[in-house]
Amino acid sequence: MNSLQYQRHGDKVNxxxxxxxxxxxxxxxxxxxxxxxxxxxxxxxxxxxPGCSVAYxxxxxxxxxxxxxxxxxxxxxxxxxxxxxxxxPDIMVREVRNPNTHGIFRSLNEVYPIGAHKPNSRYMGEIFxxxxxxxxxxxxxxxxxxxxxxDQIRKLELxxxxxxxxxxxxxxxxxxxxxxxxxxxxxxxLGVSVIHEDVNRGYLEAKETQAKLGLDKLILPIDHLATRIxxxxxxxxxxxxxxxxxxxxxxxxxxxxxxxxxxxxxSAHYSNEQKSPxxxxxxxxHPYFVNHLVGLPSPTENFVRNYGPRLHHIALGVAxxxxxxxxxxxxxxxxxxxxxxxxxxxxxxxxxxGLKQIFSSASEHSSLIIEYVQRFGDFDGFFxxxxxxxxxxxxxxxxxxxxxxAESSS
Ligand SMILES: [Fe+2]
Numbered sequence: 308m309n310s311l312q313y314q315r316h317g318d319k320v321n322x323x324x325x326x327x328x329x330x331x332x333x334x335x336x337x338x339x340x341x342x343x344x345x346x347x348x349x350x351x352x353x354x355x356x357p358g359c360s361v362a363y364x365x366x367x368x369x370x371x372x373x374x375x376x377x378x379x380x381x382x383x384x385x386x387x388x389x390x391x392x393x394x395x396p397d398i399m400v401r402e403v404r405n406p407n408t409h410g411i412f413r414s415l416n417e418v419y420p421i422g423a424h425k426p427n428s429r430y431m432g433e434i435f436x437x438x439x440x441x442x443x444x445x446x447x448x449x450x451x452x453x454x455x456x457x458d459q460i461r462k463l464e465l466x467x468x469x470x471x472x473x474x475x476x477x478x479x480x481x482x483x484x485x486x487x488x489x490x491x492x493x494x495x496x497l498g499v500s501v502i503h504e505d506v507n508r509g510y511l512e513a514k515e516t517q518a519k520l521g522l523d524k525l526i527l528p529i530d531h532l533a534t535r536i537x538x539x540x541x542x543x544x545x546x547x548x549x550x551x552x553x554x555x556x557x558x559x560x561x562x563x564x565x566x567x568x569x570x571x572x573x574s575a576h577y578s579n580e581q582k583s584p585x586x587x588x589x590x591x592x593h594p595y596f597v598n599h600l601v602g603l604p605s606p607t608e609n610f611v612r613n614y615g616p617r618l619h620h621i622a623l624g625v626a627x628x629x630x631x632x633x634x635x636x637x638x639x640x641x642x643x644x645x646x647x648x649x650x651x652x653x654x655x656x657x658x659x660x661g662l663k664q665i666f667s668s669a670s671e672h673s674s675l676i677i678e679y680v681q682r683f684g685d686f687d688g689f690f691x692x693x694x695x696x697x698x699x700x701x702x703x704x705x706x707x708x709x710x711x712x713a714e715s716s717s
Contacts, residue, residue, distance in 0.1 A: 308342040308553075310334075310575050316558030316689070319568045325542040329556060332549055341446055344438045345553040346576055347583035349485065349493060350397040351532070352431035354412055355672050359428075360387055360402040361509045363672035368513035370643060370667070370677050371623055372526055373398055375510035381464040381498035383408055387506060388495065395528035395581050396433070397493055403427050410463065415479045419615040421713045428674045430618035432481035433532075433586075434469055435552060440486035444470045450550065468496040472551060477544040478534050478588070479616045482551045520642045525635050527624030530680055531571075531585035531689075535610050535619045541590035545570050548586060557585070560692055565699040566592050566603040571689055581624065585689070589619065589699070606703025613710055614674065619702070620666065622678035636663045636681035643667075651676075652701040656694045661686030664694050666702055669709070676702065 310333040321329075336342050355363050364387060367373050373389040376397075383405060389398040406427075416422035416429055437443045444454060453473045455463065465471060471483040487493060517523050536544045548554060549572060557571040568590055574583040591608035598605050610619060630638040637654055644650065649668040656663040661684075667677040678698070680690075 308337050308575060310337050310342055310549075310553070310555045313555050313557065315556070316571070317560045319559035319561040319570070321559070322542060325546065328546060329549075332546060333555065336550070336553075339446055341443065342553045342575055344443050345484070346436045346438065346489075347574060348396045348433045349436040349487065350399055350434040352399045352401060352434070352481075353673055353675070354401040354403070354427050354429055354431060356425055356427045357403050357406045359672040360385065360400055360503075361505050363670065364389065364400060364506050365509035365513045366648075366670060366672065367398070367400075368510045369517050369522075369646060370526070370648065372523070372528060374514070375506055377500045378503045378506065379466075379495055379498040380501055384464045384498075385503070386464075386495070386497060387503070390493075391528055393492065396584070399495070401431070411474065415474060415615060415617075419613060421613040421709055422615045422617075422674075424713050425674055428672070430480070430532075430621075430673070430675060432474075432483065434483040434485055436487050436489075437484045438486065440470055440484055443484050447472070447551070452551065464497065466495040466497040468494070475544070475547055477536055477540040477547055477616065480534060480618065482548075516646065521630060522639055522642060525626050525630065525639050526679075527626055528581040529584040530580045530622045530624045530678075531587050532618060533569075533587040533589055533620045533622065533678075534617065535589045535607055535614075536616045537611050538591040538594045538608055540616070541568065541570060541588065544588050544590070545572060548572055548588070552586070554586060557689070560690075560695065561592070562692060562696050562699060563592070564603070565607070565696050565703070566598075566601065566605045567607040567699055568592060569690070569695050584622075604700065604703060606699050606706060609703060609710075610706055613706065613713075618675065620676035620678045622664075622680050625679050625681040627681060627683055634658070634663065634681065636665065636679055639679060640665055651705050652697065655697050656691060658683045660691050660693070661688055662691065662694070664690070664698060666698050668705065 372391045376388045379386040385402045387400040416426045469483040469485045554572040559570040570588040573585045577583045625636045651666045654665045662682045
């Protein structure tokens with residue numbers, strides 16, 4: 308493996324410190340075999356408020372290709388497993404059974420004004436498939452990565468066959484590792500497997516609607532995961548993720564008008580994002596306390612101050628082509644809008660620019676936004692600066708409304 312072979316994209320200039328340690332970290336990771344042993348994102352974990360799983364899984368069943376597979380019942384959680392197939396990562400939707408349950412993941416929400424209103428709602432992180440779990444964990448511990456111990460994993464009611472890194476100080480997300488021969492199915496060592504009838508009913512209804520509208524053939528697996536972080540943590544969050552994963556640094560774009568940058572990392576093993584989604588970090592160019600001097604909007608830093616550093620959106624691909632005379636993404640958005648889901652703006656971009664994109668409103672169950680992205684023909688860019696600027700701005704407007712709501716009800 309050579310994690311340094313990739314062409315750099317983007318126009319955002321990094322510090323000399325970043326440019327010094329980027330090649331050092333990747334060379335070391337390749338040399339000791341970590342890049343080789345850490346493969347794709349195999350599962351993602353999301354927690355929701357008690358009682359929200361039925362509605363959230365129905366929402367995902369309509370808006371994404373995910374299927375409800377099974378629920379793992381443990382003492383204080385239900386963990387619902389959603390799957391497309393073995394070529395794309397699973398989603399674990401974790402629901403606290405008792406609203407008074409307190410724990411580390413809840414604490415990460417509680418000091419932020421909007422985050423605190425839904426203390427159990429957050430994206431937790433990704434689990435990587437590795438070829439030698441013991442060796443990966445030992446190598447990472449030697450690089451000062453901290454893990455939950457077995458007793459903590461048991462108390463947190465996370466699958467016992469995963470090794471899980473403590474939340475990042477920069478993103479507040481976790482990363483986990485588990486070993487699975489590539490031909491084996493994913494098996495979660497947790498609780499008792501049951502089918503929840505109410506979850507299943509909502510899932511089946513949503514899937515029926517999805518198929519009737521023809522959306523099942525148009526909405527593709529996850530393309531990227533976008534995390535928002537504080538301005539000063541941009542470079543360390545990128546390098547930390549490269550330390551934890553086998554991803555490489557694709558590049559960074561300056562979104563100057565929104566006082567923001569978009570920073571992209573991708574899998575060194577799989578060029579197809581559907582197999583292992585790209586990981587994107589968005590950070591303001593300036594910290595909030597100089598906004599009055601800079602005079603620009605600052606939607607990214609505002610988001611982080613309101614919710615804490617966390618995942619902002621999950622982006623799904625839309626198949627290239629047209630349906631009933633409409634470009635697919637326009638067709639998909641119209642169909643989903645008619646089912647009562649809101650979007651933050653109209654579909655932006657064009658065939659000429661290479662891609663079209665849109666953000667949904669944040670889910671009331673998980674606080675996560677769904678992005679749809681359709682790339683045309685052989686467009687090989689990941690995004691356009693103009694689109695990112697418009698999406699960032701739209702999310703910021705929504706954001707301010709939510710802050711007002713949150714403050715008026717507290
Ligand atoms: Fe995105």
